[in-house]
Amino acid sequence: MRPAASTGGASTASDPLFGGISGAYLGLLLAPPVLPVLERVGVTEAWALYLALVGTFAVVTTVTGWVLSGRPTVAVTLGATRARWSPVAIAAVYAAVGFASLGMSGVSGVLAFFFGLLAFLFGMAVAVMSQTRYTAAVTAGAEELTRWRASWPESAQRRRLYIGGAIAGVATVGFAIGAVFDIALLQYTSQVLFPSGFVLLSTGGTRTAVATENGLEIRLPVARRFYAWEELESYDLDAESLVITRKWGADLRFATAEIDDVSLAEWTLAERLSDD
Structure with missing residues (x-):
């Protein structure tokens, strides 16, 4: 909850x-x-x-x-x-x-x-x-502590592309087979699966993270997401990536090299989360 x-x-x-x-x-x-x-x-x-x-x-x-x-x-x-x-x-x-x-x-x-x-x-x-x-x-009105702008780490982007491409490919082939052999259930299942693969292929771009007193905001081109500090469990920072672990749901991953002030970002997270 x-x-x-x-x-x-x-x-x-x-x-x-x-x-x-x-x-x-x-x-x-x-x-x-x-x-x-x-x-x-x-x-x-x-x-x-x-x-x-x-x-x-x-x-x-x-x-x-x-x-x-x-x-x-x-x-x-x-x-x-x-x-x-x-x-x-x-x-x-x-x-x-x-x-x-x-x-x-x-x-x-x-x-x-x-x-x-x-x-x-x-x-x-x-x-x-x-x-x-x-x-x-x-x-609204929350004090901003720091912000950074970065895309996914390279390794995470590769995994996303592989998985998204595989899902989209299987869905496309499945729909074609269903159409040729008139298997309606296969066509329907493929239609449902394809958008999932397409979403994975089209995401992973640059995001802006804004740390405030209330929590961490993630700004995407067409959407904004908010995670209260209580929803976040820990963070891990290395030369390739900054990974913020959520208590529920997928982790938040950023390419370290693209973060302007890594020290400030780490200090802000360290004040509120445990360091893995």
Whole structure:
């Protein structure tokens, strides 16, 4: 569980972007179930079903976006816990259920599958955006101790490229085999695996670490992450890398040669963490 941290710096300004993305996410999940409900009561015209699908998506997106835009603290609260990843998990299960029901539900199953995949992407955006907003709130006004900018160590980058390339390659081959031999499950599994490999291939660039009294902030090109000092266990520094060990989750790794003031960074960490 993430340790409690003060979010007194949470912005009270409206947040239409988070509201809109969250609204689209809910709209994608709630629109497909409307079709079987209408078909059950006798509505079978294609135009009516299409209008119902689009209308439901538009209404849910608009209403949710309007409600959440005026409540920026919702994003901060969500970003403070691992529950921020629940929209991603829900969308993945939703898509899997839609895929499993293709033979029984027809068009509704197809829509549930593809809308679930889209919702998965929007869920990722919701998670990252809420985490960024939480980070901004908890670090607002905090005293900065030091900062450094560095990429991953070379050895870690090689491992990431090997693993990411292997996953993406296996997923590509698996999808091709599934398409040739009409193995739907293999195609679906490959579609799910490929983004994971692509993410590994595209990450590992330069990041900025900002150490404050509240904790350590990691700034990425499109996101910000915050780790309270209580979440970090120890650090290890050598000529190649600075490794900060987390109590839960992957370690934070930086190339030592790219850190401008290694001594200040080490002193800051030594004051708050144990040295392996």
